[in-house]
Amino acid sequence: MQIDNRIRRIAAVGVFAAGLALTGCDRTSGDAPPAQAALPEVAVVTVEPQRVVLSAELPARTAAHLIAEVRPQVGGIIQERLFTEGADVNEGDMLYRIDPALYQAAYDNAVAALSRSEANLPPIQSKVTRFEEAVAAKAISRQAYDEAVAALNQVKADIEYGQAAVQAAQINLGYTRVTAPISGRIGRSSVTVGALVSAHQPVPLAIIQQLDPIYVDASQSSANLLRLKQNMAAGRIKSGGADQARVRLRLEDGTPYPLEGTLKFSEATVDPSTGSFILRMVFPNPDHVLLPGMYVRVVIEEGVVEQAILAPQQGVSRDHKGNPQAMVVDAEGKARQQMITVDRAIGDTWLVTSGLAPGDRVIVEGLQKVRPGSAVKAVPLAAEGGEGPKAQSTSQPAAKS
Known part of the structure; x- marks a missing residue:
């Protein structure tokens, strides 16, 4: 009996110890914090102000510098x-x-008539001289003297007429x-x-065209010109000075033309049917690469933005109304939807006029992983050359901003 009681006490102690062990395990596992979910990683581009030369690429046609119809x-x-x-x-x-046979004959006839008139001059001149002395001595009547003077004037007129006839015949012969x-x-x-x-x-018998230099006529929208003037008046764009007169050209296949041209003039009126006006440029064409009537594109430098903000196009989207917007990472590391306004495309970037400030981080990759207000892990985009967006030499106005 004593042995059985001892066995029961040992078993109870073992069960109690096992229970304590299990309780300790449960308490330990319950005190451990849960594992945190990883933040979505996004690639960002930090926008910085930079100097941008604005230019417009316009469709154009070439035209001969001089053209003459041979008639x-x-x-x-x-x-x-x-x-x-x-x-x-x-x-x-x-x-x-x-x-020339007919015109040679007319010329010879005019020369002969002139010679005949000139042959009549000396005797008439002598007669008038004699009559002048005679009328002074009252040897002849005044009427006879006047008739002699009239005859002299007639001969002189015939000579002048003959000279004009010879000149006209000579001109026609030359033609x-x-x-x-x-x-x-x-x-x-x-x-x-x-x-x-x-x-x-x-x-016409033929047409002659002077090809060096050559004109290039481009069509510019009056709306774009008005917007450019407004931006300059507001100080957002500065005049390019001497650079503004520089014009470059691309051939129909996209090949750059090696020589620069100059802006000659612009039309003073706008075509009401197209809402545009003509800009005329002059390009040197020593090798006659450009021929009249060719379709080309001209690149005209309009002005300079000293502190331009360029946003990558892949980081800019449009809302249901077509307004541009960008997703940026704020100082707290959270994604934020930012409405922006853009002026034009410059290469693979947008020229931003409002909505972004220097130092803003624009999300360009991983947009599908985030929502406005969510925390993200921002990683700089590995751009080619290790730099952010750069201004290109050619730009076009934005379709809507």
């Missing part, structure tokens, strides 16, 4: 064509020869040699040897 000034048969179609000609070069009015490249001939031409025909 006959007298009628006749084309005897000879003296140029190669598509070649360069110089001012004064002979292009066509019109049959049988059709020459180039300007230097440039001549196109195809509209007539062949043997064709009859007239002085007032509607179709």
